[in-house]
Amino acid sequence: MKQSRTFIPTMREVPTDADTVSHQLLVRAGFVRQHMSGVYTYMPLAKKVLSKIEKIIREEMDALNAAELFMPTLQQAELWQETGRWDAYGSELFRISDRHDREMALGPTHEEVITSLVRDEVKSYKKLPLTFYQIQTKFRDEKRPRFGLLRAREFIMKDAYSFHATADSLDETYTAMMQAYSNIFTKIGLNFRAVLADGGSIGGTDTHEFMALSDIGEDTIAYSDASAYAANIETAEVSVNKEKPNQTQKAIEKVETPTQKTVSDVAKYLQVGVDKVLKTLIYKADGKFLAVVARGDHDVNELKLKKVLHAGDLSFATEQEIESLIGCKVGFIGPVKLPIDMKVYADYSVANLVNVVCGANEEGYHLINVNPERDFAIDQFIDLRFIQEGDPSPDGSGTIRFAKGIELGHVFKLGTAYSEPMRATYVDENGKNNPYIMGCYGIGVSRILAAIADQYNDASGLKWPKHLAPYDVHLVTINMEDEVQRQLSEELYHLLKSYRYEILHDDRHERAGVKFADADLIGLPIRITIGKRAQEGIVEVKFRETGETVEWQREEVTEKLQSFFS
Numbered sequence: 001m002k003q004s005r006t007f008i009p010t011m012r013e014v015p016t017d018a019d020t021v022s023h024q025l026l027v028r029a030g031f032v033r034q035h036m037s038g039v040y041t042y043m044p045l046a047k048k049v050l051s052k053i054e055k056i057i058r059e060e061m062d063a064l065n066a067a068e069l070f071m072p073t074l075q076q077a078e079l080w081q082e083t084g085r086w087d088a089y090g091s092e093l094f095r096i097s098d099r100h101d102r103e104m105a106l107g108p109t110h111e112e113v114i115t116s117l118v119r120d121e122v123k124s125y126k127k128l129p130l131t132f133y134q135i136q137t138k139f140r141d142e143k144r145p146r147f148g149l150l151r152a153r154e155f156i157m158k159d160a161y162s163f164h165a166t167a168d169s170l171d172e173t174y175t176a177m178m179q180a181y182s183n184i185f186t187k188i189g190l191n192f193r194a195v196l197a198d199g200g201s202i203g204g205t206d207t208h209e210f211m212a213l214s215d216i217g218e219d220t221i222a223y224s225d226a227s228a229y230a231a232n233i234e235t236a237e238v239s240v241n242k243e244k245p246n247q248t249q250k251a252i253e254k255v256e257t258p259t260q261k262t263v264s265d266v267a268k269y270l271q272v273g274v275d276k277v278l279k280t281l282i283y284k285a286d287g288k289f290l291a292v293v294a295r296g297d298h299d300v301n302e303l304k305l306k307k308v309l310h311a312g313d314l315s316f317a318t319e320q321e322i323e324s325l326i327g328c329k330v331g332f333i334g335p336v337k338l339p340i341d342m343k344v345y346a347d348y349s350v351a352n353l354v355n356v357v358c359g360a361n362e363e364g365y366h367l368i369n370v371n372p373e374r375d376f377a378i379d380q381f382i383d384l385r386f387i388q389e390g391d392p393s394p395d396g397s398g399t400i401r402f403a404k405g406i407e408l409g410h411v412f413k414l415g416t417a418y419s420e421p422m423r424a425t426y427v428d429e430n431g432k433n434n435p436y437i438m439g440c441y442g443i444g445v446s447r448i449l450a451a452i453a454d455q456y457n458d459a460s461g462l463k464w465p466k467h468l469a470p471y472d473v474h475l476v477t478i479n480m481e482d483e484v485q486r487q488l489s490e491e492l493y494h495l496l497k498s499y500r501y502e503i504l505h506d507d508r509h510e511r512a513g514v515k516f517a518d519a520d521l522i523g524l525p526i527r528i529t530i531g532k533r534a535q536e537g538i539v540e541v542k543f544r545e546t547g548e549t550v551e552w553q554r555e556e557v558t559e560k561l562q563s564f565f566s
Contacts, residue, residue, distance in 0.1 A: 001471070003506045006044050009033075010518050020216045022453035023148030025462050029521045031449075038145025038153030045522065046449060048470035048502075050156065053448050054135055056187050057158050060180040064173075066131040066160055071113050073137065077103035079112035082422045088312075094139045106139035111418050111440060114161045118436065119424035125165045128426065128436075129173060133160035135445060147216060149450040150406060156446040162439040165428065167415075170437050174206070174413055177441045181210050181409050184443070189465045190408070190451055195221050196231035197410065198303055206413040210443075211405030212451040221405045222387050226398025233402070234303050236387040237394040240348045247354040250369035252336075257366045261331030263296035266366055270357055273297075278350065278358040278370065280333045282322050285311040289325060293335050293346040293378070295353070298385040305345070305384050326361050334359035334367060335376040343379045346372065351381050406451050407444070414438040462523030463544050466565060471504040473561070474524040478512050478531040485534045492528065492539070492557065499558055501565075520544070526564065528557070 008030040017034070018024040026032045031046040042050060061068070077095075080086035086093075086105075094106035107113070114132060122130065138157045145153050160177070164170045178194065185192045190212050197209035209232055211221055223230040231237075260269045267274045277296035282289060283305070290309075294300050306314045319330055325339060335344055335358060355369045372378060391400045419425070419435035428434050456463045466472065473496060477489040493505050504524065506515050512531075519527045519542075529540040537554040543564075552560055 001502075001504055003504055004508050006504075008043070008045060008518075008522065010521055012517075018148060020147050020150070020454070021457060022216070022450045023150075025457055025521070026148060026450065026453050029462055029523065031453075032149065038142055038151070040149065040152065040154070040446075042446075045470040049449060049452075049464070049468055050445060052468050053188065053445055054158075056184055057135065057443060057445070060184050060187075061133045061158075061160065064131060064176055064180055066133045066162075068134060069132055070134050070136060071107075071110050071117075073107050073139070075105045075107045075110075075113055077105060079116055079422070080105060083112055083418055084421065085112070092140050092142065094141050107136075108138050108140045109440075109442070110134070110136075110159055111161065111414070111438075112422070115418045115422050115424050115436070115438070118163050119419075119422060122163070123427055125426050125428045129162060129164045129169050131160060131162040131173060133158060133441075147218075147450070149446045150216075151218070152446070155444060158443040158445055160441040162441075164437040164439070165426065165434070167437060170413060170415075170439050174411065174439055177411055177439070178208060181411065181441070181443070185210055185212075185408065188448060188452065188468065189456075190448075191455060192408065193221060193223065193230045193403075193405065195223070195405070196235050198232065198235045208411050209405075209407050210409035210411075212408050212455065213403055214406045214451065214454050215404055216454065217404035217406045219405045219407055221403045222389075222400050223403060224393035224395065224398035225401050227393060227395055229393050229395040229397070231387075231394075233386055234301065236400075238348070238383050238385060238387050239392045239394050239396075240383070241352060244352045245354050249371045249374060250355050252367055252369050252371075252375055254360050254362075254365050255368055256364060257332075258364050260366070266357060267296065270366070270368065272357060276353075276356050278335065278353070278356055280335050280359060282317040282325070282333065283314060284317050284321070285309045285314050287313075289317060289321070289342055291333075291335060291338055291342055291344045292384065293344060293350050293372075294385055295347065295349050298347060298349065298388075300347075301384055301386045304382070308345070308380075308382050308384070328359070328361050328363050332359040332361065332363050332365065334361055334370070335378075336367060336370060337361060338376070344377065345380050345382055345384065346378045347385045348381050348383055349385070350378070406447065406454070408447055408451055409443040410441075412440040414440050457523070460517075461521035464523045464525065466525040469524050470522075471502040471524050472526065472565065473501055473503050474506065474519045474522065474527045475503055476506040476515050476519060476527055476529045478515070478529065480507055480509055482534070485530045488534045488537070488539075488554065489530045492530070492554070495558065496561070499561075501561065526561070528552075 010030050011028040014024050015027045033041045096104050135158045142153050162173045192212045195209050197207045220233040222233050222236040260266045263277050263279050267277050274296040279296050281292045357368050358370050360367045389402045416435040424436050425433040496503050527542040538551050541552050542549045
């Protein structure tokens, strides 16, 4: 491709609205342009990279005998209402109406559509298992789009769905899909981890995320420094230490703590460690009030709490509700003498505490020498805190460390979460109707583009892996007015194309400095420069990955390129 005939609008200045390096470089190198907040045009260079990413994905999906299809973006509301997600999905679902006032959605995902399709077309267990996949644009009305392609309102996704007659069959496909995803991200060349995760709005039970390690990642990965254990911090279990300190329980006392409302303030005022102060939080779960007790140095994981309670809605009680229920303001709440009908849940770590501090349920006062179960009852001890760096790994091997990650893929065991409410059944060998057992598997294709840019760059620009670069070689002619340079450039351009290399020929009438800066910014694996030594048949070659520069004779270019790309 002649650079003068394609469209690569590079920029020297850093765009003010791009807040990550990957976003800045993709804009500056002419790969993407923002159409509106969270919506992007993929320029010619980006389109070529995306095609190569999609090719790797298709190879792995086809190897699993997954059948590619293409489902509609417009989805009828009735299907979402069957599963209850029309209301439950929330404000991120783009809802529209046609001229006849029929409600529809722009698809953020396709569980309902594929389930309805299989429900109508597949009736017998003999047709199972089946796996389908597609690569398609999705829509999600993000409240605050950011980080360029990483948190967009319109994005490209590969989603796959499997249908099974047995749980064992689902397990087999799930395991195979996990391996396929590992193969995909390994082939792409990303530094990634597969981690235990939560199903979120998709639902299901067992689920894993594939995370590209990155300082700009929005997710925190908790991983063991001595084993393969890794989990999203939202789902990471906490090991239970059942050893209780060998201390004598003291008599409970009420002490004055004027204006001391926060855990840290109380700990400092009473000269105790933050881990010796209990915090008591009042929640409302599906309309019912409950108390949650945790150590002062621990953060309550509301996702874990919601799962234990099987709650559809979970929120903090308001200050007015707390005053009405308990008779004190926030900051002085404690678990002692709570309303008798209020259930109390405590983190496992609370069970081991002796002689600790808590609110007295009276403004301006706290209790000291409080002991769980002696001074207050616990309805249930559960794991309800976030894991912390330095905690023992849940698998018993090593210590937990934290890393940031960008979610690129997510796999779910849906079970019958969609097939049952949609009455999607097959007839088994005994003539009985059973709901399909389902799996769901997604990859953020456009996110991969951003993740590669995040992991492959330097101060001068992008550094594309050679198997993903939009072109193999950047052929730069220094002076297009020079007949010798122009002739050698044309000769090499056509020769290399005949060897099936993808060539971007910078034939623009620009200064050498501009051409070199653009070449580094775009980041193709090799730059071949035709300059002053063209008359001798010598070209300058720069390897983008290392920055090394060498000279090659015209006659050895093809041989050395073959060696580099082999």
